[in-house]
Amino acid sequence: MNDDQWGKLRQRLLKTVGQNNYTTWIEPLEFNGLKDEVAMFHVPTNFTGNYVGQNFSDLILYEFKAAGHEVKRLLFQVARKSGEPRAARRAEPGPEPVAVAVDAAKHSGQRVMRAQPEARTADDTVTELYTAPLDPRFSFDTFVVGKPNELAHAAARRVSEGGPVTFNPLVLYGGVGLGKTHLMHAIAREMRSRNPKANILYLSAEQFMYRFVQALREKKMLDFKQMFRSVDVLMVDDVQFIAGKDSTQEEFFHTFNALVDQHKQIIISADRAPGEIKDLEERVQSRLQCGLVVDLHPTDYELRLGILQSKVQQYRNTYPGLQIADGILEFLAARISTNVRVLEGALTRLFAFASLVGREIDMELTQDCLADVLRASERKVTVEEIQRKVSEYYTIRLSDMIGPKRLRSYARPRQVAMYLCKQLTTRSLPEIGRRFGGRDHTTVMHGVRRIEELKESDSQMAEDIENLRRQLDE
Numbered sequence: 001m002n003d004d005q006w007g008k009l010r011q012r013l014l015k016t017v018g019q020n021n022y023t024t025w026i027e028p029l030e031f032n033g034l035k036d037e038v039a040m041f042h043v044p045t046n047f048t049g050n051y052v053g054q055n056f057s058d059l060i061l062y063e064f065k066a067a068g069h070e071v072k073r074l075l076f077q078v079a080r081k082s083g084e085p086r087a088a089r090r091a092e093p094g095p096e097p098v099a100v101a102v103d104a105a106k107h108s109g110q111r112v113m114r115a116q117p118e119a120r121t122a123d124d125t126v127t128e129l130y131t132a133p134l135d136p137r138f139s140f141d142t143f144v145v146g147k148p149n150e151l152a153h154a155a156a157r158r159v160s161e162g163g164p165v166t167f168n169p170l171v172l173y174g175g176v177g178l179g180k181t182h183l184m185h186a187i188a189r190e191m192r193s194r195n196p197k198a199n200i201l202y203l204s205a206e207q208f209m210y211r212f213v214q215a216l217r218e219k220k221m222l223d224f225k226q227m228f229r230s231v232d233v234l235m236v237d238d239v240q241f242i243a244g245k246d247s248t249q250e251e252f253f254h255t256f257n258a259l260v261d262q263h264k265q266i267i268i269s270a271d272r273a274p275g276e277i278k279d280l281e282e283r284v285q286s287r288l289q290c291g292l293v294v295d296l297h298p299t300d301y302e303l304r305l306g307i308l309q310s311k312v313q314q315y316r317n318t319y320p321g322l323q324i325a326d327g328i329l330e331f332l333a334a335r336i337s338t339n340v341r342v343l344e345g346a347l348t349r350l351f352a353f354a355s356l357v358g359r360e361i362d363m364e365l366t367q368d369c370l371a372d373v374l375r376a377s378e379r380k381v382t383v384e385e386i387q388r389k390v391s392e393y394y395t396i397r398l399s400d401m402i403g404p405k406r407l408r409s410y411a412r413p414r415q416v417a418m419y420l421c422k423q424l425t426t427r428s429l430p431e432i433g434r435r436f437g438g439r440d441h442t443t444v445m446h447g448v449r450r451i452e453e454l455k456e457s458d459s460q461m462a463e464d465i466e467n468l469r470r471q472l473d474e
């Protein structure tokens, strides 16, 4: 594998791990070759290697495999700073500078060898990750409410008003870019403005783990416990991050209990319902389920349009005099349905571009400027292609998949195909139903929902969907 291929592999990892994780963890990896089924990397610090090994090894190994390279181990070595001799390019762990090696055979995310905290160096400091400043853009005023998020918004508002703690914890969950962090920040800001003396701690679950690890390393566990137990409000974003990290979960559990006992408000966000977070201890799951659990649903057309209109209002201050033709926002709301982050990014780019070239934002400029975004959201694949691919994948006859048989071995692939049609084409549910032997749209909806559920709870299903998507992309 050469650097170019590694570049492509990295791009695939970006899609899976998200931009933040990518920038922090994947981008700093310097690919250093493949030897004897060992993929070698230079990493800036032991901590990076250790972290990547623990959290992303299975994904990296999977991507190597998908790219046709048999890789059994990952080896992370600390790169020397300039002026220092380069780290030896070897596959065997030596006394220095090996940080982590990960074995594919045991690759349920487990390391076979790890750097002990004591082995870390001063440059492993993670202090900068400890602060979690609130984003000034994320307030209730800028949060657009629609059907998919009205319950989450109402619960967030209610909690932010303070007063007696009624539901504890409040858990907000939902998919990528649907506004969980926005709402968390809005709650924190509102609480702070209502009660400036309140000790409100907002941090991501990742930061919670870093603090915990650092406290262990520096033998300051008492300070850690005291600090977390003295807050009035604890807000932990993206709690799914601690799943599978046993000691962190345990500490989180105790912190949680101590605060609930003192009637302190806890607010949590997650990318899925607590009961569906794989490798999250049952006792943690059940604690999270004790309060109010509310769901941010995927955006609908109206909410997307509302968000776009609100952003245009905000942009008017930055770009006074900018003209936007009728129908453009409607076009974007209909075409870009992935997540709000992408929608916002598209609009920002459009405004910047229009102001640079000094033109009105019309359809032509929109198509030019957002060609890549629109192409990415364009669903070129057809219902027929999906049906064919899915029947091949599950080795069933196309006619059985489309036909009336209800046997599980036909019904499940049929639901998978319906799900993919919903995701990858612009066909409506009734249209999809018609193409599947004239089925009713409610049957399609049921099938789509079932697969969405299974994708979360059944790793085989998640893998099947991913494989099929990939094959359909080719």
Ligand SMILES: Nc1ncnc2c1ncn2[C@@H]1O[C@H](COP(=O)(O)OP(=O)(O)OP(=O)(O)O)[C@@H](O)[C@H]1O
Pocket (backbone or CB within 6 Å): 138, 142, 143, 144, 145, 149, 174, 175, 176, 177, 178, 179, 180, 181, 182, 183, 238, 271, 307, 340, 341, 344
């Ligand atoms: N209802 C909304 N009104 C206004 N802006 C929104 C809304 N929902 C999301 N956004 C914007 O979309 C972007 C992504 O939202 P946010 O970061 O809160 O998503 P998230 O659910 O926390 O995603 P992730 O799972 O990636 O952490 C932010 O810029 C946010 O302001």
